[in-house]
Amino acid sequence: MRHGRIRSILFLSALTAAALAAAPATAQTPYDGLWSVTIVTKAGSCEPSKRSTLTVTDGKVSAAGADVTGSIGREGLVRVSIGGAYANGQLSGNAGSGKWNGASAGVPCSGRWEASRQ
Numbered sequence: 001m002r003h004g005r006i007r008s009i010l011f012l013s014a015l016t017a018a019a020l021a022a023a024p025a026t027a028q029t030p031y032d033g034l035w036s037v038t039i040v041t042k043a044g045s046c047e048p049s050k051r052s053t054l055t056v057t058d059g060k061v062s063a064a065g066a067d068v069t070g071s072i073g074r075e076g077l078v079r080v081s082i083g084g085a086y087a088n089g090q091l092s093g094n095a096g097s098g099k100w101n102g103a104s105a106g107v108p109c110s111g112r113w114e115a116s117r118q
Contacts (some may be wrong), residue, residue: 029059031072034118044109
């Protein structure tokens, strides 16, 4: 009887391991999804404000038709480059904010950004 139980346990363990190996890996982070971001210029001659939709997938930031690279850490730390401008800040739950800096026609500009999950 004891050997039968051991074989059953080994079989169930092997079956569980096979099922887990076959399951698709989803490396989602807490901030994955669509985000509406508003950028406001506080200093310089950059566009006064702009709204964009960014996508976060596995903690990586992207946007359709835009030169965007960066990441969102598991704790919500934001580090992004958008067309030569740089932004950092913090997301928490479904919202976040931070600062950015860049240039327009060689003139430095900077400001704040706010984001909300869509």
